[in-house]
Amino acid sequence: MVQLLLILNSALMLYPIVIMVFAAFKPTAEIFARPFAPPDFSNIDNFVRIVEEANFLRYLGNSILVTGVSVVLILVLGTMAAYAIARYRFALATPIFLIFLAGLMLPLKLAIIPLFVQMNGLGLIDSRLSLILIYVAMGLPSTVFIMTGFLRTLPGELEDAARIDGASEPRIMWSIMLPLCKPPLVIAGIHNAVPVWNDFFFPLIFIQSDARKTLPQGLTTFVGEYATDWGMLFAGLTIAALPITLVYIVLSRQFIAGMTQGVVK
Amino acid sequence: MGSASRHRVWVTFLVTPPLAVMAAFVVYPILSAFSYAFFSWHGLSREAFVGLGNFVDLFTKPHYAQPIMRAFGHNLIVLAALLVVQNGGGFLLAWFLYREPFGFRFHRVAVFLPVILSSVIVAFLWKLLLHPNFGAVNGALNAAGLGNLALPWLGDSRTALAALIFANAWHWIGFPTLVFLAGMQRIPREVLESAELDGASQIQVLRRIVWPLAAPSATVTFTLLFIGAFNWFELPYLMTGLEGSPFGSTDVLGLVFYRLAFGNQSASVQDFGHGSALATLLFLFMAAVATAATIRLRRREIAL
Numbered sequence: 001m002v003q004l005l006l007i008l009n010s011a012l013m014l015y016p017i018v019i020m021v022f023a024a025f026k027p028t029a030e031i032f033a034r035p036f037a038p039p040d041f042s043n044i045d046n047f048v049r050i051v052e053e054a055n056f057l058r059y060l061g062n063s064i065l066v067t068g069v070s071v072v073l074i075l076v077l078g079t080m081a082a083y084a085i086a087r088y089r090f091a092l093a094t095p096i097f098l099i100f101l102a103g104l105m106l107p108l109k110l111a112i113i114p115l116f117v118q119m120n121g122l123g124l125i126d127s128r129l130s131l132i133l134i135y136v137a138m139g140l141p142s143t144v145f146i147m148t149g150f151l152r153t154l155p156g157e158l159e160d161a162a163r164i165d166g167a168s169e170p171r172i173m174w175s176i177m178l179p180l181c182k183p184p185l186v187i188a189g190i191h192n193a194v195p196v197w198n199d200f201f202f203p204l205i206f207i208q209s210d211a212r213k214t215l216p217q218g219l220t221t222f223v224g225e226y227a228t229d230w231g232m233l234f235a236g237l238t239i240a241a242l243p244i245t246l247v248y249i250v251l252s253r254q255f256i257a258g259m260t261q262g263v264v265k
Numbered sequence: 266m267g268s269a270s271r272h273r274v275w276v277t278f279l280v281t282p283p284l285a286v287m288a289a290f291v292v293y294p295i296l297s298a299f300s301y302a303f304f305s306w307h308g309l310s311r312e313a314f315v316g317l318g319n320f321v322d323l324f325t326k327p328h329y330a331q332p333i334m335r336a337f338g339h340n341l342i343v344l345a346a347l348l349v350v351q352n353g354g355g356f357l358l359a360w361f362l363y364r365e366p367f368g369f370r371f372h373r374v375a376v377f378l379p380v381i382l383s384s385v386i387v388a389f390l391w392k393l394l395l396h397p398n399f400g401a402v403n404g405a406l407n408a409a410g411l412g413n414l415a416l417p418w419l420g421d422s423r424t425a426l427a428a429l430i431f432a433n434a435w436h437w438i439g440f441p442t443l444v445f446l447a448g449m450q451r452i453p454r455e456v457l458e459s460a461e462l463d464g465a466s467q468i469q470v471l472r473r474i475v476w477p478l479a480a481p482s483a484t485v486t487f488t489l490l491f492i493g494a495f496n497w498f499e500l501p502y503l504m505t506g507l508e509g510s511p512f513g514s515t516d517v518l519g520l521v522f523y524r525l526a527f528g529n530q531s532a533s534v535q536d537f538g539h540g541s542a543l544a545t546l547l548f549l550f551m552a553a554v555a556t557a558a559t560i561r562l563r564r565r566e567i568a569l
Contacts (some may be wrong), residue, residue, distance in 0.1 A: 002361045006368065010375040013435070017378070019401050020390055035401045069375060077283040084279035088272060096280055103291050105555070107496055110544045113526050113537050114297035115290070120309060137290035140283055169275045198383035200499050205527070216385040220503065223389055232394060241386050248381045252374045255381060260443055 003139075010020060016240070023234035031189055031230045046235035055121045058240060059218030066128050066214055071134040074192050075185055077136065078143030083173055085144070086151035087159070097148065104262070108134065119206060124257035130206045131214070135199070139192040142262055146191070150184040151177070190251070190258030197244060215240055298548070302543035305527075308535055312509055319542035329525075329539065336509070336518045343430055343517065344494035351434045352486050355441030356479070360471060362442070363449045372447075377439035384436065388503035391432040395419050419505055422514035429515055436500075441486040442543055448482030449475060477565070482563040488555050498523065518547060 023031045024046055027038035050056055084090075085097050108115070113132060116125075124130040154177060162172045203217040210221060219240050226232040248255050302319055323329045358376060362369060379387060394401045397417035418428040452475065457549045460470050476483075497507040498519030501509060507524060509516025526540030 002364075002366055003368075006361050006366065006372045008360075010372050013375045013378060013439075015433070016390060016394055018402075019394065032399045035399075035404045077286060081283040082556045084276045088276050090273075090276055092280075093562070094304050098283065099284070099287060099292075103287060105552075106291065106295060107492060107548075107551070108291065108294070109496060109498075110548045111291075111294035111298045113301060113541050113544065114294040117301075117309060117537075118290075118294060118299075133286070133290055137286050140287060143450055144283070169272050171413075177495075194381055198385075200383060200385050200503075216383040219389070230393065230399070233389070237390055241382055244381055245378070248378065252377070256373070256377055256443055259380065260375075260447065261561070 020234050020241075021238050022137050023230065024238040025230055026234075027232045028228075028232075031234070046231045047239070048160060049232060050235055050239060054222050054236070055201055055213075055218060056215075056222070056236070058211060059213050059215045060219075060243075062212060063197060063215040066131050066135070067193055070132050070139065070196050071193045073132070073187055074139035074143050075138045075189055076114060076187065079147050079178070079181065079185070082144045082147030083177070086148045087173075087177070098143070100141045100144040103137075104145060108138050109201060112201075116205060125206060126208045126212060128207070128212055131199075131202055134206075135196045136204055137190075139196070142191055143188045146184055146188045147181070150181065154180060165191070186254055187258045187261050191257055191261045194244070194255070194259060284407050298541055299545055301502075301537060302545045303366040303457060305537055306535075306537035307510075313536075315538070319538045320546070322484045322539060323542055330517060331515070331545070333518070335513060338520045338562060339509075339517050340495050340497065341434075342426065343497060344491060346427075346430045346496060347434060347490055348487070350430065352441045352483075352490055354434065355438050355486070356445050356476075356483075357477075358438070358442040359445035359449055360475065362446050363475075366387065370447060370563075373443070376442050379436050380439040382436070384499035385503060387432060387436045388500050391428075392419065392434070392504050395432075420511060422511045424504055425511060425515045429504055432504065433500055441482075441490075443477055443544050444486050445482045448498070452478045459482055480562065480565050484559060485564065488558055490552055491558065522547070 019035065022037070022039050023035070025041055027043075027045070030037075030039070064231050081100065083097070085093050119125055119127075119130045119133075122130075122221050124133075158170050158176055162176055167175075198216060199214075200216040200220075205212055207217060210218070213221065219236060222236050223233060226236070301311070303314060303316060305315050305318070322331060362372060395403075395418040397403060397415075397420060402418070403415035406412065416424055418424050456474060456478075457470060460474055465473070482562055496519060497517050501515050501520055502523070504509070505515040507520060509520050522540060522543050525536050525543060528534050
């Protein structure tokens with residue numbers, strides 16, 4: 001019984017995706033006539049047309065750029081703050097930690113009007129930098145939270161021994177402590193990369209030119225242009241879903257841990 | 266640990282850049298969001314101080330109050346429906362997965378797959394699948410001889426909101442599932458085994474042991490669902506449009522806010538004053554309910 005229900009549920013989860021991939025290889029007329037039949041997988045006309053006609057590669061490049069820069073900045077800045085909070089005793093450590101902690105609960109979407117006015121004042125409307133700045137600000141709290149939690153568990157003897165040997169503080173951080181931080185950095189990286197990669201709301205507000213659109217936003221433009229060409233639509237959805245799905249299948253354990261991080265202790 | 270007085274320059278170097286980003290792009294915008302609500306706005310420029318005028322307008326002027334109250338009702342329906350389908354369904358799926366049956370790893374990966382996809386992909390995929398004439402959903406119903414159930418799901422004001430709720434549950438059910446699963450995995454095996462030895466039925470074990478002991482997971486999934494339900498925007502925006510078609514039957518507060526703040530196609534008027542007032546109310550409402558829910562639900566939690 002449990003087996004049957006689990007199989008039914010997994011079918012419900014996967015079958016829509018299977019139909020999407022099948023349809024991506026079919027001409028529109030065939031999708032209408034036989035939506036469930038497996039396609040001729042050698043027919044890649046839809047994909048060829050997308051690469052030739054649509055701006056998909058451009059959108060993909062923008063998504064990689066924005067997500068990559070954002071995640072690197074989030075991890076660097078987040079680890080800096082977490083390292084100071086976790087490894088040094090100073091008066092402001094707790095208040096600083098609380099500022100980041102408060103940021104965990106605030107949906108920044110609700111501050112979209114002041115963010116718009118602010119980005120307009122900085123001349124950053126229709127700039128990818130506006131997205132990066134917002135994503136970094138959104139990602140810092142969870143990263144500081146994850147990294148502080150981990151860094152606090154590292155034993156102090158490691159640093160003390162290095163200090164006696166005369167190593168400088170930056171050197172201790174870089175050569176001794178950071179190499180131990182790879183697992184939480186992977187978790188924090190995935191925790192931030194997935195929502196940034198998938199985000200649609202902030203590009204909708206800040207980006208106007210087609211050349212600067214990210215993949216989710218570009219997909220809406222594409223769907224508008226090919227509204228009745230279902231073969232193209234399903235192929236576009238398939239291409240948009242492909243990169244993150246491939247990474248997820250390889251790293252599913254880390255993805256699940258990363259995305260439920262902070263919720264599951 | 267080193268003392269900070271010796272390393273003051275180094276510690277300052279470490280905390281200043283991240284704090285500067287937080288101050289500029291989290292603290293400052295959130296504080297501004299509150300202050301903006303007390304002014305009247307003309308496009309991007311702030312004009313007269315109007316006190317609570319914007320807030321009063323939202324409740325008293327019908328062209329604000331009517332869509333807001335209707336949308337608020339829809340958000341409540343969405344929350345209630347998702348609480349049953351998404352979180353309740355997730356709890357049951359977690360219980361099915363808990364004993365690691367055959368195919369455990371596959372089912373775990375499958376149920377979480379939609380969670381990693383963008384709302385844009387999910388919205389358009391289901392919009393195509395739910396198409397009245399050519400969609401696979403009605404195709405399957407017709408093939409199964411249930412042609413009279415093949416409705417124009419997104420085009421009928423009686424079914425559109427339910428169709429959106431279904432698409433949302435498909436997208437996110439893996440999240441509560443795996444949060445509940447992690448919570449259940451913390452319950453010591455001996456507790457369940459001794460209950461079963463004492464002759465407790467599956468239902469009794471679920472109700473009397475698993476559910477109370479998984480309470481921390483319930484707290485956190487409820488809080489996140491609540492915030493998600495009242496921030497709901499992408500799915501209705503992409504599947505039924507900025508006006509919450511048909512006939513406003515899928516209009517929710519996220520869409521009302523967007524139309525107020527950034528205008529709609531028919532009249533591209535920006536009204537940052539009333540938009541900020543609505544955002545402030547939403548923020549206070551969500552903070553109040555999330556805090557109250559956390560405190561109330563925490564009481565139910567039992568320390569292991």
